[in-house]
Amino acid sequence: MWLMAHNKSKKAYTLIELITVIVIIGIISATGAIFFAPLINLSFFTPRQTEVELVGNFIKDNILEGYNNGWGLRNITSIESANATQIVYYDANSRRINLYWDNTSKKFFRATPTTTSILPFENPQSTVLIDGQAPGKLFTYYDTNQHELSSPVSNPSLIARIEFNWIVYSQTTPISKYLINSGVFIKQF
Numbered sequence: 001m002w003l004m005a006h007n008k009s010k011k012a013y014t015l016i017e018l019i020t021v022i023v024i025i026g027i028i029s030a031t032g033a034i035f036f037a038p039l040i041n042l043s044f045f046t047p048r049q050t051e052v053e054l055v056g057n058f059i060k061d062n063i064l065e066g067y068n069n070g071w072g073l074r075n076i077t078s079i080e081s082a083n084a085t086q087i088v089y090y091d092a093n094s095r096r097i098n099l100y101w102d103n104t105s106k107k108f109f110r111a112t113p114t115t116t117s118i119l120p121f122e123n124p125q126s127t128v129l130i131d132g133q134a135p136g137k138l139f140t141y142y143d144t145n146q147h148e149l150s151s152p153v154s155n156p157s158l159i160a161r162i163e164f165n166w167i168v169y170s171q172t173t174p175i176s177k178y179l180i181n182s183g184v185f186i187k188q189f
Contacts, residue, residue: 049176055128056168056178059108059119063099063164064184071097071110073184079159083152084137087162101138106130127171132164133179139164161185 066072071091080088086100098111106129108119120126132138141149142161153159163183170176 046176048170048172049178052128052168052170052176053178055120055126056130056166056180059130059168060164060166060180060182062119063108064182066091071095071112073099073162073186076186079153079156079186081152082139082141082156082159082162084132084139087139101130103136128168129171130166130168133167134165138166159186 062072064072064074066075073087073089075091076089077092077094078090080090080096082088085103086098088096088098090096095112099108100111101108105118108130110117110119120128130138137151139151140163141151141153141159142163143149143158144160146161149158161183164180166180168178168180
């Protein structure tokens with residue numbers, strides 16, 4: 001009889017043993033989730049993040065190269081004025097171009113004597129916004145010795161390089177941020 005009772009007690013786990021196992025599995029799962037969640041987020045792009053990156057890169061390329069019209073910073077022949085949020089320059093076709101960032105809308109505009117357009121051209125209603133990595137500082141200027149020039153630049157003919165460090169983000173999803181660090185060497189004639 002004693003042997004039969006002893007065997008019955010060995011066939012089942014006690015409630016304390018079950019709860020202990022469940023708690024241990026829960027702790028291991030929670031630790032794993034905390035560790036793997038950032039890795040999983042790095043592996044996937046959301047559609048909003050992809051849009052932020054595409055629009056940000058399009059605006060950067062448009063500012064550097066122009067939009068099939070030679071109005072980009074690479075085509076500068078001379079700079080009239082420059083500060084942290086604006087560059088007024090002349091392109092290879094002697095067109096006066098005012099490239100500026102508006103603090104209220106957080107968007108770039110390109111103005112010529114006849115037109116003013118918002119960037120990106122294709123989607124001016126885009127919810128993608130831009131700000132400087134240092135707030136309100138979209139452009140940094142350097143001379144030929146790579147010394148930073150103070151803004152506003154008192155003598156624009158000294159500018160040898162323009163650098164920009166932006167944060168591009170979505171108005172609807174502020175978590176989707178994208179950093180753009182780029183620049184261009186200027187050959188003023």
